[in-house]
Amino acid sequence: MTPRTENITGPVALTSADVEAARERIDGLARRTPIFRTTVPTPHGDVAVLFKLEYLQHGGSFKVRGSFNAIERAAADGTMPSAGVVIASGGNAAIGAAWASRRRGLGCTVVVPETAPDAKVAALGALGATVEKVGDRYVLAAAAATEIALSSGALELHAYDLPDIVAGAGTIALEVAEEASGPITYCIAVGGGGLVSGIAAAARPEDRVVAVEPIGAATLHAALQAGHPVDIELDSIASDSLGASRVGRIAWATVTDNAVDSVVVDDDSIVRARSFLWREFRILVELGTAAALVPVLDGTVSPPRDGELCVVLCGANVSLGDMGV
Numbered sequence: 001m002t003p004r005t006e007n008i009t010g011p012v013a014l015t016s017a018d019v020e021a022a023r024e025r026i027d028g029l030a031r032r033t034p035i036f037r038t039t040v041p042t043p044h045g046d047v048a049v050l051f052k053l054e055y056l057q058h059g060g061s062f063k064v065r066g067s068f069n070a071i072e073r074a075a076a077d078g079t080m081p082s083a084g085v086v087i088a089s090g091g092n093a094a095i096g097a098a099w100a101s102r103r104r105g106l107g108c109t110v111v112v113p114e115t116a117p118d119a120k121v122a123a124l125g126a127l128g129a130t131v132e133k134v135g136d137r138y139v140l141a142a143a144a145a146t147e148i149a150l151s152s153g154a155l156e157l158h159a160y161d162l163p164d165i166v167a168g169a170g171t172i173a174l175e176v177a178e179e180a181s182g183p184i185t186y187c188i189a190v191g192g193g194g195l196v197s198g199i200a201a202a203a204r205p206e207d208r209v210v211a212v213e214p215i216g217a218a219t220l221h222a223a224l225q226a227g228h229p230v231d232i233e234l235d236s237i238a239s240d241s242l243g244a245s246r247v248g249r250i251a252w253a254t255v256t257d258n259a260v261d262s263v264v265v266d267d268d269s270i271v272r273a274r275s276f277l278w279r280e281f282r283i284l285v286e287l288g289t290a291a292a293l294v295p296v297l298d299g300t301v302s303p304p305r306d307g308e309l310c311v312v313l314c315g316a317n318v319s320l321g322d323m324g325v
Contacts, residue, residue, distance in 0.1 A: 012163055013253040014201035019170035025076075026068040026168060029103070031057050033172075035179050035310075038281070043299040049309050052176055055285055055316030059123070062172060062195060062314045063089075063096030066165030070157055071100045073164055083154040084108055088138065088145035091120025092241065092315050093159035098127035109154065111145040113137055117240055120317045137234075139245055160194030161248035170198030173207075176310050183207055183307035188314075189292040190220050192244035193251025195314060200258040210261045210301050212292045214238045214270060219247040220255065221262045228252070237267045241288030241315060263301070265294040273297055277313075285316045 033056050039046040054062045067085075074080040084107030087097045094110035101108035108129045112121065114136055124131050134144040138159075149156035158165060172195075176184060183206040188196040190211045200209045211220050216236030223229045229247045236242070274290035276297065277283040292311050295301040303309035 012250055013257040014163060014166050014170065014197060014250065016202055018163065018167040019174060019198065019202040022065070022069045022164070022167035023171045023174055025072050026065060026171065029068045029072070029100075030065045030168075030171070032175055033057055035176065036281075040276075040293075040296060042297060042302075044302070047296065047309065048303060049296060049311055050176070050180060051283075052172060052310055052312045054172060054312055054314045055289065059092070059095040059099045059127075060315060060317045061092040061096065062169055062312075063093045063159070064099045065096070065171055066162070066168030066194065067093070067096040067100035067157060069168035070162065070164035071104055071106070071155070074155055075104060080104070080106070081153050081155055083152045085157055086111070086145050086148045086152070086154040087157040087159065088112070088141040089159045091116050091124070092317055093157070093165075094129065095120060095123050095127065095317065097157050098124055098129040101129075102127055107154075109148055111141040111148070113141050115240065117317070123317060137245065160192030160244065161250050163250060166194045166198045166201070166250050166254070168198070169195045170202040172312060173199040173202035177204065180308045180310065183304040185301065185304050185307065185309045186210065187212055187292045187296060187301055187309070187311045189213070189242060189288050189312075190247075191217070191242035191288065192246075192248045193220055193255065194248060195312070196220070196260065197248070197251035197254035199312070200260050201254050203258070206307075208261065208304060209258065210263055210295065211255070212263050212265060212295055214242060214288075214291055215264045215266050217242045217244075218264045219244050220251070221264050223247045223252055224262050238270055238286075238288040238291055241286045242291070263295045265291055269294045269298065283313065284318060285313050286318050289313050289315045
């Protein structure tokens with residue numbers, strides 16, 4: 001990799017070259033998840049859509065792609081510490097880090113907010129990770145993870161604001177482009193912005209990227225309105241998975257280098273979208289994941305002319321009990 005994409009603390013915009021390098025690095029490690037072509041009802045009639053079934057990825061979400069990329073690069077560079085890995089996450093990023101660490105025989109410590117869903121915490125324990133609960137917000141867990149990294153020498157991963165993590169997430173777009181016809185419009189749920197910025201970096205000039213956020217957890221939308229990243233107060237049923245209180249610096253730099261549209265959706269619409277996926281397809285995803293489908297169902301986003309509409313279903317670490325079924 002070039003120096004501009006080293007794991008440094010400053011804001012760095014990712015490029016398609018970074019994502020291509022990540023694809024080579026994680027080839028054979030991350031699953032190539034399937035695409036499901038179907039139609040969904042909208043106010044304008046049935047619309048064709050591609051569902052990228054990324055919830056079938058190792059650990060139940062796209063997050064393992066970035067963790068594989070970061071750990072494999074450190075191993076190749078000879079910079080992977082014997083102390084293993086530490087990460088703060090509401091759940092999915094930690095599960096991804098635990099998967100990638102276990103493959104390398106590394107220890108993995110994860111710091112989660114006390115509000116982390118039981119399903120995700122249980123998955124972490126099953127993967128052999130050491131789990132510590134700190135605070136009621138991601139920012140508090142992140143501060144604790146940094147302290148652990150400084151004291152132990154472990155490699156600190158970030159849920160969404162590390163170049164290798166973002167580049168790994170972007171490999172999803174490379175897979176979709178190989179199977180889709182014509183321009184692609186992507187609908188991506190946004191928390192800290194790692195997934196949407198990775199896909200924006202990998203997208204072709206003719207593609208469109210739509211960032212979808214709950215009204216009560218709209219970090220990117222708030223940043224676009226202010227002209228720079230700002231802190232927000234979280235107030236959404238989807239904040240367990242889209243729980244960042246500020247968009248990542250890499251995401252902001254990448255999004256402002258690329259054409260990304262912003263859409264906000266309400267909690268009721270998110271619940272209806274998740275119920276629709278379960279009722280029609282027996283697809284059970286997290287509420288944050290279901291947010292990406294809302295602007296399609298309500299007719300806000302349509303397929304491009306002579307192209308395809310892709311909704312990335314990015315995570316499914318949820319139980320049937322959460323839906324009352």
